[in-house]
Each structure stands twice: as C-alpha cells, then as structure tokens.
Amino acid sequence: MLNICISGTSSNSGKTLLTTALLHHYKDSVRPYKIGPDYIDPQFHKKVCGTDSINLDSFIMDEEQIKWLYSNYSDKKVSILEGVMGFYDGDDKGCSAYSISKLLEIPTILLLDCKGSYITVSAILKGLKTYKQDNTIKAVVLNHISSAMHFELIKGILNKDHKDIIILGWIKKDIPSLRDTHLGLDLEELDKIKEISKEVLENIDLSLLKNFAISKMKLQIDKYPFKTIEKQNKHLTIVTDENFSFLYYDNLSFFKTVFKKVTLISSIKDEKIPSDADIVYICGGYVESNKAYKKIQNTNKFKNSLINHSKTKKIYAECAGLLYLGNSVDEKVMSGILDVDFTLTSRFTRLGYYYNESGIKGHSFHYTKAISETKGIDVLSKKPNGTGKVGSWESKDKNIFGTYLHTMFRNNIELLKSRFL
Numbered sequence: 001m002l003n004i005c006i007s008g009t010s011s012n013s014g015k016t017l018l019t020t021a022l023l024h025h026y027k028d029s030v031r032p033y034k035i036g037p038d039y040i041d042p043q044f045h046k047k048v049c050g051t052d053s054i055n056l057d058s059f060i061m062d063e064e065q066i067k068w069l070y071s072n073y074s075d076k077k078v079s080i081l082e083g084v085m086g087f088y089d090g091d092d093k094g095c096s097a098y099s100i101s102k103l104l105e106i107p108t109i110l111l112l113d114c115k116g117s118y119i120t121v122s123a124i125l126k127g128l129k130t131y132k133q134d135n136t137i138k139a140v141v142l143n144h145i146s147s148a149m150h151f152e153l154i155k156g157i158l159n160k161d162h163k164d165i166i167i168l169g170w171i172k173k174d175i176p177s178l179r180d181t182h183l184g185l186d187l188e189e190l191d192k193i194k195e196i197s198k199e200v201l202e203n204i205d206l207s208l209l210k211n212f213a214i215s216k217m218k219l220q221i222d223k224y225p226f227k228t229i230e231k232q233n234k235h236l237t238i239v240t241d242e243n244f245s246f247l248y249y250d251n252l253s254f255f256k257t258v259f260k261k262v263t264l265i266s267s268i269k270d271e272k273i274p275s276d277a278d279i280v281y282i283c284g285g286y287v288e289s290n291k292a293y294k295k296i297q298n299t300n301k302f303k304n305s306l307i308n309h310s311k312t313k314k315i316y317a318e319c320a321g322l323l324y325l326g327n328s329v330d331e332k333v334m335s336g337i338l339d340v341d342f343t344l345t346s347r348f349t350r351l352g353y354y355y356n357e358s359g360i361k362g363h364s365f366h367y368t369k370a371i372s373e374t375k376g377i378d379v380l381s382k383k384p385n386g387t388g389k390v391g392s393w394e395s396k397d398k399n400i401f402g403t404y405l406h407t408m409f410r411n412n413i414e415l416l417k418s419r420f421l
Contacts, residue, residue, distance in 0.1 A: 001077060001078070001079070001214070002077065002214055003079045003081075003107070004022075004079070004080055004107060004108070004109055004209065005035075005080075005081040005082075005097055005100070005106045005107065005108040006019045006022070006080065006081065006082050006083060006108075006111070007083035007087040007098075007101075007108050007110055007111070008083065008086060008087065008110060008111035008113075009086050009087065009110075009113060009124060009128070010085060010086045010089075011086070013111045013112075013113050013143065014111040014113070014143040014171060015082055015083055015111055016041065016044070017171065017196075017200055018141060018143075018171070019045070019082045020044070020048055021196065021197040021200035022080055022197075023048045023080060024048050024049065024193055025206070026077075026078045026080070027049040029076050030049050030051060030076055030077075030078040030080055031073055031074060031075060031076040031078070031079050031080075032046070032048075032049060032053040033056055033073075033079065033081040033082070034054070034056070034082050034084075035057075035082065035084050035097055035100045036057055036083075036090060037057055037060070037362075037406065038055065039245070039247075039248075039284070041053070042054075042055060042248075042249070045082070051076070052249040053249065054070075054073045054250060055248055055249075056081065056100050057095055058094050058095040058099055058100060059093045059095040059361060059363075060361045060362060060407060060408050061410075062225070062411075063103055064221075064225040066100065067104065067221060067225075068221045068224065068225050070104055081100065081101065081104075081106060083096075083097030083100075084096065084097060087128060087135075087137070088128075088131060088132070093353050098132060098135060098136070102134060102135070102136055105136075107136055107137075107138035107139070108136040108137050108138060109140065109141060109168065110125070110128065110139070110140045110141075111140075111141055111143050112125060112141070112142050112143060113143050113144055114142045114144055114145055114170075115144035115173065118154050118157065121142070121157070122154075122157045122158055122161045125158065125161075125162055129162070129165075137165070138166060138213075139165060139167070139168050139208070139209075140158070140165055140167055141168050141169060141170065141204060142155075142167070142170040143173075144171070144172075144173040145172055145173060145203075146172075148203075151169075166208055166211060168205055168208050168209070169203045169204035169205050171203070172202075172203070175196065175199045175200065226410050226411050228413075229416070231258065232421060233260050234259050234278040234279065235259065235260065235263065235276050235278050235279075236259040236261070236263070236278070236279050236280075237264075237273055237277040237281070238252070238262065238263070238265070238280075238281045238282075238283065239266075239267055239280060239321070240264055240266070240283045241266035241269070242285075242295065243267060243268055243285050243287055244267060244282055244283040244284065244285040244287075244320055244321060245283065245285045246284035246285050247283045250408065250410060251408060251409050254410045255281075263277065265302075267296050268296055268299065270299040271301070272305040277309060277313070278313060278314065279314040279316065279421075280306065280313070280314070280315045281315075281316050281321075281420075282315065282316070282321030282324060283318060283321060284318040284319030284320050284321060284406055286320055287323050287324050287332075288320070288329045288332070288342075288367070288368055296324070303335050306335060307337060310337045310395075310399070314399045314400070314419070314420065315337070315399070315402075316401050316402075316419050316420060317402040317403070318404075318405070319364070319403075319404055322338075322393070322402030322403060322404060323342055323368060325337045325338040325393075326338050326339075326341060328341050329341075329342045329344060329368060330343050330344055337400055338393050338394075338395065338400060338402055340371075340372075340375055340376070341372070342368045343368065343369060344367055346367075348367050349366060349368065349369045350365060350366055351365050352364070352365075353382070354381060354391070355380070355381055355382075355383065356378050356379070356392070356403075356405055357378050357379055357385075358378075359385075360407055360412055361407065362406050362407035363405075363406050364391065364404045364405055364406065366404055370390070373389060373390040375393060376391070376392060377390065377392050377393065378390065378403065378405075380405055391403060391404040392404070392405065401419050
C-alpha cells in the first residue's frame, strides 16, 4: 500500500497542484484525505479522482479516533493526504501535516518553492528538518523551477546537504495549461485536469516513491473509539447542493448508520422536504452572495415545505443553513423561520477553531454576522469556557437550531441526541 502526505512551507506552495496531479495519476486506486477543517479541497479531490475525500482533524477528534478514521477508509491501494498551510502550521491546535503524518506514520513529500532562489532552498529544508527531529519529511519536489539547469543546481546542493532526503523531481514555473485556468472547483473540463497532471508530473520520478512510501502496515484498531448509539427509527433529510455543499463525508456515512432513512435533497432544484422527514439538516455553504442567492431566491416549493416542517419538527443548520433560517441577509430575504437578521461584512468575522459553551469543538469561517445578538445563544470562543460572541440561535421550543459552528458528529453523540433526536 502506498501512503503519502503532501505538504509545503506555506499556503500556495503547490500542494494542491501536486495533489491534483497524483490523484489523477492514481485515480483508479486512490483514497484522498484532507488534513484539517477544509470543505473545498475534499470536493475538488472527489472531482479529480471520483472517490470521496476524508477529513482528518485532530483538533476535533482525538488521536485514536483519527487512527480509526484513517484505517476505516483506507480501502484503496494508494492513500494521499493533502496538508494544510505549511508543514507545522496548526500544530499549536494539535492538527497539522506534521502531527497527522507522524501519528499515522506516513512519509511526507515536501514542496519547496524555488522561485528566485537556490542555496537558500537547502537552508529552508534544514530548518524544517531540525525544527522537529521526529518529522516525517522523506522526499521533496522542487516547485517554480525555471529550467533543467536550475533544477540540477539545487539538486546538487540538496544532495550534498541532505543525503537522507529523496529528490523526486521538479515542477516548472508557468505551466502552460494553468495560464487560462482557475485550478479549483470552477474547473469543469476533466481533460484539462489530465493535461495539468501530465505537465506537473513530467519531471517527477514516481518510481522513487517505492523507496519510501510503500507500506504493508495496516492500522489495527482494537475497538471503536467513539460512544455508540442504537439505530434510530427516524428519517433524516439533508439539504445539500451547490449552495449547501459543506458536508463532511464521514458525517454523511455516520448519519446513515444512525438513522433508518437518510434522504438528500436540493434547494436549488426546488425540491420539497419529504412529508415523513423527522429532522432536516441544512449544510453550510453560500447563500449570501448574489450568485448563490439567485439560485434559491424563487425556490418557493422548497422554502414553503421547510417552513411547514419547522412548525412541528426539528431542523439543524450550519452557517449558510443558519442564514437561510433567518429573516434576511441585508436586502436578501430568507425563510424567516428564525427571527434573526444578518449582514454581510467586508472582513471575516470568524476564522479558525472554536469551542461552544458545551465544550463541542469545531471550526468557523464566515463574513456575515447577526445584526443583534440579543436573541442568540451559545457563545463561540477560541478557548474552552472563554469569551466570545454569540454564534447560535434557536426557536422557543428549541426544535429549530442554527449555528456558525461546523463539527463532526461521530464523536459528538450528545450533540446529536440533543439536537437531532
């Protein structure tokens, strides 16, 4: 089994570029993973290789739970983990490419940005290697290389200074196929991904991966490291589409083990909430932008069925789902199920990991805020029992709940019981 972690020195260092190329190369036999609380990269991973990507977040889950999650989904010949920011970034919160790759004993391929540099690249690598002696850095790929001569110059220096590091190859700067392409979820042409993959891997020796990344190790988990809950004779409906796309795959898998029936519906297709649904879960995403709002502005069948459901049954909504439950976001009219108004700000109002008042760990990133917090509940703070601003709202009967906090439910059974059941 091939196990590799892709990391770099910072964001925009080429992680997504190399990960995309490798996922396409191994697309018939690869399971992608994303380290940290990202929703966008996992969607792109699936788009490239056709297999759902799994988030490994060791802030939200503990180490044994992460091991179980990785082992549970390691059902392919190749596992590729994409890191978050730089190699050690997030380690203060317990979740970094370093911490996850070390925990799972997975070797790391480090992207080194070589634009306008050569000797300094070796110094940067030395710093990364010596910062933590138990790091997992086994190989490097040199990015933004101007020519084969540039690569050979740096390769010679690295071979002299770092005899323990495998140099897999290089990625040239100004890749032709990227000049007119946004490498992200807007990329619809799979043929373009094929072209990008070919150009990225053109000067990388994948046969060298076998020197350090082939592993026969299979994580043996003696027991299920989560609290258990018996199967519920209930129907869960999940609202997920282009607007409400922030759905962790493991949350979906877990819901399917808990509820007798799980139905996915689309708001932008104006689909109705099933009349027999017991609980509706509205995912995070985007409703506040003009482009997103137009998709749901006139989906009245969906809106009216949700309003009707809310009169007697439960709703749990995250971020964009919360906004949709409110009265409005500035001039954009929402469902009015919760009596709260929001406004879009020019700067993010939350970013990063948070705790709620019950100690639930999660993350939040949004540019909206409630015009008044007086009707809200559940302060979200950066530290346990810390100070912060209100981040959740509920109806008087507590059946309707919306929050800015994203989390994972497999290890938060009590939250599931209190808000879903």
